Amino acid sequence: MSYSNIAVRKFDAVIVGAGGAGLRAAIQLSESGLKVAVLSKVFPTRSHTVAAQGGVSASLGNSEPDHWTWHMYDTVKGSDWLGDQDAIEFMCRKAPEVVVELEHFGMPFDRTDEGKIYQRPFGGHMSNFGEKPVRRACAAADRTGHAMLHALYQRNVRARTQFFVEWMALDLIRDAEGHVLGVSALEMETGEVSIFHAKATIFATGGAGRIFASSTNAFINTGDGLGMAARAGIPLEDMEFWQFHPTGVAGAGVLITEGVRGEGGILRNASGERFMERYAPNAKDLASRDVVSRAMTTEINEGRGCGPNKDFVLLDITHLPPETIMKRLPGIREISIQFAGVDPIKAPIPVVPTCHYQMGGIPTNYKGQVVVPVGDEPNVPVPGFYAAGECACASVHGANRLGTNSLLDLLVFGKASGETVVEDLKQMPAEHRSLPADAIERTRERLERLDARSGGESEYETRLALQRVMQAHCGVFRFKDKLAEGVEKILEVEQRVGKVAIKDKSKVWNTARVEALELDNLIEVAKATMISANARLESRGAHVRDDAPDTAERPNGRNDTEWLKHTLWSRDGNSLAYKPVKLEPLTVESIALKTRSY
């Protein structure tokens, strides 16, 4: 195929990704009258936001007193103080507004007897600065993400947003001065490549959970935005921090929401013991996700796991009234029957910690602008480039995300990035900056390589190898030697990725080509993760290593003197740099460093 006649499509703004963040940003831009293109590998309602279950957090206080400052405290604590407090304040303050807006868009939230939005308890959500659990997770049964994604898509239908469905963005286009001018993209149906030339480019490409062998993530979660950013010279922030969700269905990896424990579910080991009481005497089963996942892994490692291989624990809701399960957790019941072969009304669900969420990503500020270090200034906006949602690192989740803060992140930063683009475009000249002569070079090279090569590595086998290395060397618990070995191994996998060949050369809906192009993105994320994790010589949040144990001097193995800083990994030479955590919120007092316990 020749890539000489590339169509150029001009828009004010292009949004890559049509999950929660992309759709929320699109509403902002479309309703402002801007000419916007939204690109998505899948029809918008098939984006992975659809699989979120438990809720979206906001201190509405519909069932009991709550306050955004408590939400902020919980988020900072959950992040193990690695989150930027300006962004966290911004998100928690904005939460009630964006959730109410979503209700106005038509979101079918469950209701309290008074007709308000129903809220349930969730891990790490506490009242009065960590005192006792509070109902903060706004829910539509256990299908909150599905209800939210559809409501956001529907609002975009109303706003007549222009979608490019089943288009895969391939590379970010920057000019010599570093301005971002859009993306190149592949239309899957025809195999044609276009340039989307835009004054503003928003990445909302979601996570990359598919770098791990066992993941709750969809097939499409291949970190495309991160790969594109990394190839265009943008560093990736805090990539060592990955959330392992405590309750993935053993074997299948499918998510079982924390809302199950919010509704009263209990984790039990082989002897039926409610083991979380030993690890988190106060919050118990509703401790933060990293804490619960480690506790479960410890139980399994110490021989107290269930089943013939003692390799899972049980999530028990058999004590709940069947009506509650049918009303509040109907989707979970379906999933358990489908993927675990048990009806949770009658028997507990076998679960294991499963890779779920990427806390790090493309560095942004709380306005959604992508920021990079320039000279001594760590956070200089890249002109024309924005990011929101899981692909971005604002950083609100720091070293560990609280449940339900992901859906909130999508709404708050999707909207904020849209608002910022609307404002920034007012300052920009009416004409688009010219495309550089080599705008399509990187993309052309990648595509021609795949077209030309007849023999080489299998994409499928190489992807599996990548996932196995990540799983074995960079999991719930991390080990000094394993990490060092992991770096070597992942660099070997990178060599294989460069030699991947596909047999299918068709132009039409060539999924082999799409998967090979995705692998180019997965490998960037995998390298960033392994190299950043190997270098961070402390334990914090989801990153816990054997050579940084819990001691009196360094509780939980955290080392604020040396490691209270964000990692920045750059593709060029796999180099690492660091930048300070923003401990100053916007209007309130800083939440002082403290040892984290639940």
Added chain:
Amino acid sequence: MTNRTLQFKIYRYDPDRDDAPRMQDYSVEVNPVTDRKLLDVLVKLKSQDDSLSFRRSCREGICGSDAMNINGKNGLACLTEVSTLKSPVVLRPLPGLPVIRDLIVDMTQFFKQYHSIKPYLINDTPPPERERLQSPEDREELNGLYECILCACCSTACPSFWWNPDRFVGPAGLLNAYRFIADTRDQATSERLDDLNDPYRLFRCHTIMNCVDVCPKGLNPTKAIGKIKELMVRRAI
């Protein structure tokens, strides 16, 4: 549990290469533990023949990507238990929509009908500072409606939709139309009913009920269609 060999007959068509569609035979070793769902087996097949094309994403029945015709019945590959399948397993694209390639159909017409029912909340009163109130009972009216995943299993199982995909809204679109009619926050019931009061848009439904039979989420479009008809009758008297 031991592996078993399963035979497949899969519809193949690549307009870039083939003059006409064909059925291709595959034979695959199925591991009862790791290949529980049809999608697992399809992914395995694709690892052997990378030209086999199908849509997939969440692999848990919530995104609606991998709808196909499985042994004559529409369903989601990711929710179809392999052990229940009769060999040879015959896989075809969803019927009634143009095939783009292999198991991938052109869903334009399906989404056009979905978009035609104005699938968004219409309420022109100024939004209150807080949420609009809705009683738990009123909210319950949306159960069995809002869960639709737009997989198109229902509409492409419906003979009325096969005959008039351009004029009949189809079960998925009508289920979603009723989702907004049933929502106490929506103020456009009357316009919605006017729009559907048409010999084709609504009344091509002849309660064949294939839609109910195939819905992977256990939803009942026929019932929703019945409720729309009931509201029209009630409005007329």
